[in-house]
Amino acid sequence: RVDARSLWLCRRYYSSTSQWTLSFTIFLILALAFIETPSSLTSTSDVRYRPAPWEPPCGLTEGVEALCLLVFAADVSVKSYLVGWAQFRKNPWLLAYLVVLLVSLVDWTVSLSLICQEPVRVRRLLRPFFLMQNSSMMKKTLKCIRWSLPEMASIGLLLAAHLCLFTMLGMLLFPGEKQDDRRDRQRLTYFRNLPEALTSLLVLLTTANNPDVMIPAYSKNRLYAIFFIAFTLIGSLFLMNLLTAIIYNQFRGYLMKSLQTSLLRRRLGIRAAYKVLSSMTAEGGAHPEGVGVKPQDFLQVLQKVQLDSDHKQAITEKLHSRSGDLLSADEFQKLFDEFDKRVIKEHPPRPEYRSQFLQSAQFLFGHHYFDYLGNLMALGNLVTICVFLVLDAHVLPKDRDDFVLGILNCVFILYYLLEMLLKVFALGLRGYLVSCSNVFDGLLTAVLLVLEISTLAVYRFPHPGWKPEALGLLSLWDVTRLVNVLIAFRFLRIIPSMELMAVVASTILDLIRNMRAFGGILAVAYYVFAIIGVTLFRGVIVAPGNSSLAPDNGSAPCGSFEQLEYWTNNFDDFAAALVTLWDVMVVNNWQVFLDAFRRYAGPWSKIYFVLWWLVSSVIWVNLFLALILENFLHKWDRRSHLQSLTGDLGATSE
Amino acid sequence: RVDARSLWLCRRYYSSTSQWTLSFTIFLILALAFIETPSSLTSTSDVRYRPAPWEPPCGLTEGVEALCLLVFAADVSVKSYLVGWAQFRKNPWLLAYLVVLLVSLVDWTVSLSLICQEPVRVRRLLRPFFLMQNSSMMKKTLKCIRWSLPEMASIGLLLAAHLCLFTMLGMLLFPGEKQDDRRDRQRLTYFRNLPEALTSLLVLLTTANNPDVMIPAYSKNRLYAIFFIAFTLIGSLFLMNLLTAIIYNQFRGYLMKSLQTSLLRRRLGIRAAYKVLSSMTAEGGAHPEGVGVKPQDFLQVLQKVQLDSDHKQAITEKLHSRSGDLLSADEFQKLFDEFDKRVIKEHPPRPEYRSQFLQSAQFLFGHHYFDYLGNLMALGNLVTICVFLVLDAHVLPKDRDDFVLGILNCVFILYYLLEMLLKVFALGLRGYLVSCSNVFDGLLTAVLLVLEISTLAVYRFPHPGWKPEALGLLSLWDVTRLVNVLIAFRFLRIIPSMELMAVVASTILDLIRNMRAFGGILAVAYYVFAIIGVTLFRGVIVAPGNSSLAPDNGSAPCGSFEQLEYWTNNFDDFAAALVTLWDVMVVNNWQVFLDAFRRYAGPWSKIYFVLWWLVSSVIWVNLFLALILENFLHKWDRRSHLQSLTGDLGATSE
Structure with missing residues (x-):
């Protein structure tokens, strides 16, 4: 439908707000599995030490679920309205959406009428459908x-x-x-x-x-x-x-095809926009030169459209630089080629200082040798942490003396602070924030500073025999050291300077971008299998009575579930089920699970594990490998293509 | 060099006899590792039960080795003579060949002068070089x-x-x-x-x-x-x-490139042959039509050349079918395209019988429904073996009654014999032997018959309570059943009738052909690492004294080398070292080996195992995967290319 109301609705529907709402709703309904009745909110899933989990009162998760289902109902009604009845009937995904929603609602009412004591919740199994339905890439991959x-x-x-x-x-x-x-x-x-x-x-x-x-x-x-x-x-x-x-x-060619389709769609969209704008121009005034788009009209439209501001600026600049009155179709098309170019951010001008001293200081601290010094300090920091780890390995934790390390840590953190301040002074605040690596450094320094100050406030200043106490899982001091190790990421910025590493690194980055569909499918598989596993095997693994607290369980044969103490790998709640499925997916020692669940649940449990092995380890891991191969080869070919292109250009210009 | 003597030598050198001699020598010198001093000629490598191995007397393996080295010396001298001194100096492989040979000879004399009591044999490490040197594909892969x-x-x-x-x-x-x-x-x-x-x-x-x-x-x-x-x-x-x-x-593209190079080389060779032959024609008599090759000359040459007889015949036929006197360069080239075509073997004519009865019998048993009946019988055979395996699983071996199975086996073997005879009758002996599957059936039937007759001779005819005794590892009766399971390979011939399976199967066949270089490199890696392993770790794993014969070794912690009884996985002889390396290559449980050899030999042993892991599991397995991908995609592309070609042809002819 293309009437004004539908268009308004369409724009509303595809606005970032409503799309974010939808995504958040999907996330929420999926996350419910963690707090629903076999709740995962215990510190451990070990059947021997596990405390009784917190059970949400009946109606809490159901209330959240009702809200989510309402959002989905609104979503499906808007979508079907926009698509129209004729299309709706032909679209299996939309029909399935409706059916899933109806089944969920029926199951929800049954659940409420039984005061949350129903034996099986069918709707939990159907929830991943909402995730799959919302992503066109996932549908394609499927x-x-x-x-x-x-x-x-x-x-x-x-x-x-x-x-x-x-x-x-x-x-x-x-x-x-x-x-x-x-x-x-x-x-x-x-x-x-x-x-x-x-x-x-x-x-x-x-x-x-x-x-x-x-x-x-x-x-x-x-x-x-x-x-x-x-x-x-x-x-x-x-x-x-x-x-x-x-x-x-x-x-x-899967990636290639999907890229080509999206390019083709964009071309079509641009062409349509050109048609509309040129017809407007033709209506507005008689131009002798024939059809075309007035740059002013185009600029007006451009201002209203949601676009990346960098790209918008680049297009506007290009539009201003050209001569002539009306834009032809080709020119119009070419304007949008800016999207494919990577925008090179210009460094904002450095602050200009009057004093000679300040100028030379600015030159000194703005130079990239200063970066090298920073990297050297970070390396020193890592080395000290390492050395103290090795030295302390043979000392019992309670006898350790963290005095020297505490002092050194203070020094390093002060250096990072100084470095940050000097860089801001040399480059200006905007110049500092323009580079991602500086932002990372600054954030890390700020976090380290806060942690260090609170460490000092809690344990006072390091003195010989200084020994921070553990609070909960880790002491504040351990957290400081952990965050300090993250300084290693500073070295990642050396990578782009090595040619091959740059390809590898950019492949990894691209992969993460392209992986959402694959990750989504894996998430759906995990979700469905975990829910089935919880339904089938909940409470099947039982703690071995009081005898488990005996110093060693000599009664269990070597290599069995009991001897290996795999008590944490059970299906008693959703989070534990996820980790158990991960362990089976990694395949090593999965015969232990096969054997244990055969003994505890029955021989039919093998079917479940073999099915999961087929889905996850055989199919999905191979899919993932295919994706990596595809991405890497695509990247590599494009790079060598670009290289040969520039080589040709160089040869031509000579 | 292209003088007559060199050419004669060259032909001699590349004749199949001398190449086979060389290959056999390489095989021999590599196989020596199995019988040399830590000889592998024991039934088990388990340190607890291993008998004292047979040690070859000093001089036996050395004598064989001397013969092999003489062959290699002859090889390198012929090669260097053919290549010439100027080329020889530039060829690193030939130089290395000479050096390796010299080192081996020196080490051999040292070994003999010490009456085979030398601590280290350097030449064992150098032996795989002979294998590598002999294969151009392996050099390329390297x-x-x-x-x-x-x-x-x-x-x-x-x-x-x-x-x-x-x-x-x-x-x-x-x-x-x-x-x-x-x-x-x-x-x-x-x-x-x-x-x-x-x-x-x-x-x-x-x-x-x-x-x-x-x-x-x-x-x-x-x-x-x-x-x-x-x-x-x-x-x-x-x-x-x-x-x-x-x-x-x-x-x-590695495979593609090597295919292209070999094609290019063949083209060059054909072109050179054309030049030579046409110059001979020009010398022989003045032909008005200009340059070209007389077909008679070509046929003469063709008779002398070693070629596959099918291809030779196809070329001769094509030569006879053409008109005109002299062969032009293009025609000459095209004659050799016959090599690329697969020769379709014609079925020899069926024997013609006079009698009406024999003719209908021939029709009956030559029909492919008769093959289906054979497959059905084979399936029945497999099913009976399976059923008896399941039935006998809970009976102790000494209580089993093999009467019914013995009778059934006799029946099936008689059927196979009958089938073979009937097929020979229907198709004629040559017609029967033309198909590979028939040859396989015939061989299997013959083997089964011999085994069955000897079983009957040894254990007499089956009667209730019939129970063949074990002789050595397996009873003759078990061997019969094992061979009987091979009847399953009959079903492999169904594969080509399923389209996708056919591609898969032909990929596997191609792979085996292309794999020789990769397999060779793996063999070299195994050989070198096994020899190093034997040198480093021989006798390191010691049997656990008399306590090992205690009913269970409760003293060793679970998951340790001793508890898992990995006593067979040691480096005490070459064969055991190979299996140990295989186990590490498969990677599962290799931490057990790391830990055990750390305890028995020292922490430096980790370097050896990690290196082997890198070479075998990381590099080689990935290489293998790359080879499979390459082969499969190549095959697939060619198939779809052929399909589109035939589609185009069909469209054109319409």
């Missing part, structure tokens, strides 16, 4: 993943065949004969029966039980090692990497 | 790796900075205070002092100690998990994958 599923399935089939074949061979090779022999006892645990053998080899596919599964057979005859090495080589090196290749192949 | 070293170094620098920063933060955060508290005891083991903390985080970078290192701190306060998750996220996901991207970027 579509891309859906396309590559058949290819992944073909590799999955090969992997399954590989696994089955080796399981059969393994069971034939290691029948666990001669039970009386001690060396064969362990052999039984890995290839005892079909599910056991399958699990052993599945875990070996992730290399998480690598030498262990091989040891009993290998200890008997060294030729048995060939079986395990062949399995890992084919499964883990060949097929898994082939999966990576397939996923990368699907995502190759 | 050059490629050398080029990407600076870029890897930049990421390495970032990784090191990341590691150092987090080590400092970790030591500040986890000072190991309050030693009396049980929960803090473990905390000390990971961040006790600087080397310990650095090792913990280095191992965490490979995720090999993932939940363990986190548990003590996380159990105290759940916020500490953020530290470890951030470390793994940045180090393992970001930086390590960026390293993959950098290595892939360097190797992108």
Whole structure:
């Protein structure tokens, strides 16, 4: 719809305020999982030491949730109004939005009518949908993943065949004969029966039980090692990497395509704007030169549009510099090329001092050798912290003497303060704040100063035998030292001066920008699996009674959940579930989780963990690798393209 | 040199006989490591049960070595003669070859004069050079790796900075205070002092100690998990994958380039051959049409050249089919395009039978439905083996009754035999042997038949309670079942009928072909590191006295080398060293090796293991991934290119 009211609504809807409100609402409804009934507000999730968590009174989280759902209802109604009924019916995302909202409302009323005692909350599972629905990039990525599923399935089939074949061979090779022999006892645990053998080899596919599964057979005859090495080589090196290749192949050009689409859209938008403006010009007065846009009209529009002020200024300057009356379509298009150029910020002029002394001081402290001195001091600071860490390593914390380190710390912090003041004096306040690295230095110095002053106020001035007491988790003094380590980030600014490091660093920065969609999908996966995990496994891991406080738990076999004391890795609340899922995603030692949950919850729990392994470790990690490859190669190609371009230009000018 | 004698020598040198001799010599000298003084000819490398290995008498391996060195000396002299002195001086590989040979000879004489009691054999370390020197692809790959070293170094620098920063933060955060508290005891083991903390985080970078290192701190306060998750996220996901991207970027186009170079070389060679032949024609008789090659001359040359007979035939046919007298340069070039086309083997004609019955039988058994029946039988065979494995899982091996399975096995093997005979009858012997899958079936059937007959001969015909005895490692009956599982490979032939699977499978096949250079480099790395490892750590791991035969070793802490019984993973002989290096390359649980060798050999052993980790797991595995990506994308692009080409052709013909 393009009538005036719709346009007004559209502008309102896409204004930053309402978009921020929407984002905040999504964040809020997702964050509710942390404080809802199995609340995560305890200091530890260890089942042995965990205090009873604070339970929110019935109605608190539900109230917040109602507010969020109201916002979403407003969102979906505005969106469907803007899109129109005909489009709405065809758009599966909007329809799903409506359905999810309705289901959530019904579940919410059920929940309230049961006074928050309902066994399952379906709406918690549906919440990530709001996040996914709001991001077009995430929808695109999801579509891309859906396309590559058949290819992944073909590799999955090969992997399954590989696994089955080796399981059969393994069971034939290691029948666990001669039970009386001690060396064969362990052999039984890995290839005892079909599910056991399958699990052993599945875990070996992730290399998480690598030498262990091989040891009993290998200890008997060294030729048995060939079986395990062949399995890992084919499964883990060949097929898994082939999966990576397939996923990368699907995502190759994904970034390129999305960039091209956004460029095309902008072109279209500019063209449309040109049409509108030129028709206005034609209406306003008869120009003999034909169609075109009056620069004044354009400037008027430009003032009203929300744009980055730097870009706005650059366009205005370019507009003023040109001659001629009306803008042609090409010129109009070219004006917007300014967006692609990086705006080089000009340094504001340095303050001018009259006195000769002040001028020379300004030259001295504005010179970049002064920066080098600052870096040297920071390095010294880091080295002292390091040295004292090494020296204090063998001293018990309560016997440590922090006198010298306290004095040195004071000196360094005073130096940073002095450096900041001198730089402000030399460059002027605006000149100082224009560079990001200076802002970082200034902030760090301010934080350090505040911490140091409060440390001195609490523990008084360092004297021999000075020993700050711990308050809570860390003493104020430890916090000061921790923040002091952040001074290491000063060295990051050396990176752009090394050519290759600069590419690498800019890839990382770009990656973080492009990663939001991927991160969002990971967040959705984590959320859904954590909620399912909490529903399935809440309270399944139980503390081992009073015997747990015995000095060592010799009763549990080595390598088991109990012996490794993985009591913190449970599904009793949302935050603990997230960390448990992270541990499974990292894959190392996940057989411990498989085994423990098989014992505590039942053999069907394996399905949950294997599914999560497939989603997170197999699919998502490969996606992430594909994204990094794509970003890096894109960056690299553009850089070498630019280099060859400038080379050509240089050759031409010669 | 191009005089007649050199050419003769050159042809002799590059003949398949002498190249095979050279390859075999290289294989022989490399294989010597298995039987030389710490000989690997024991059934197990477990230090507890290992018998005294057979030691070769002094002079045996040295004699073989002397023969090999003589072959190499002949090789280097022929090569240098062919290349000429001027080129020889400039070629670093040839110079190095000579030096390595001289050093080996000197070391060999020293070894003999000391009656094989010398402490170190330098020449063992130099042996992989012969392998590397002989393969031009390996030299190229090595050059490629050398080029990407600076870029890897930049990421390495970032990784090191990341590691150092987090080590400092970790030591500040986890000072190991309050030693009396049980929960803090473990905390000390990971961040006790600087080397310990650095090792913990280095191992965490490979995720090999993932939940363990986190548990003590996380159990105290759940916020500490953020530290470890951030470390793994940045180090393992970001930086390590960026390293993959950098290595892939360097190797992108590597395959393409090497293909192009070999094509270019062939073109040059063909062009030179054309020049020579046309000059001969010009000398032979005056042709009015100008320069060109007489087809008869070409055919004569073709007969003498060593070529694949299929290609030779195709070229001859093409030559006969053309009209005109002299071959122009273009035509000459085009003749050789036949090499790029895959030769489609024609099926030899089926034998023709007179009788109506035989003809219909031939139709029946030559039909591909008969293949499906065979596949069905093979599936049935696999299913029966599987079912009996599951059924027998809970029965002790000595109580198992193999009567039914023995009978079924006989039936299946008889069916395979029948199938083979019927197929030979239907297709004729040549028609049967033309397809690779039939040859595989035939071989498998023959092996199975021999095994089955010998099983019957040894254990007599199956009767209720039939139970084949084990002879050595496996009973003959187990071997029969193992070979029977190989029938699963019959199903591989279904793959090419699924489009995507076909691409995947052909990628794997191509990969194996292209992998020789990479595999060679890995072999060199393994060889060198294994020899160094044997020199450094031989006899370092000692058996735990008589106490090891106690029923369980409760004295060793959980997760230690002794508790996990990794006694087989030592460096006491070459084969054991290879497996140990493999285990470290797979990375899982490598902290156990680090810890054990620190205790047994000294803290400097860490350098060896970290170096091996860098070479194998970081560089080589990434190289391998790059190779797979390159191969797959190349294949994929060519396929889609071919598809678009045929699409265009179809459109044009319409």
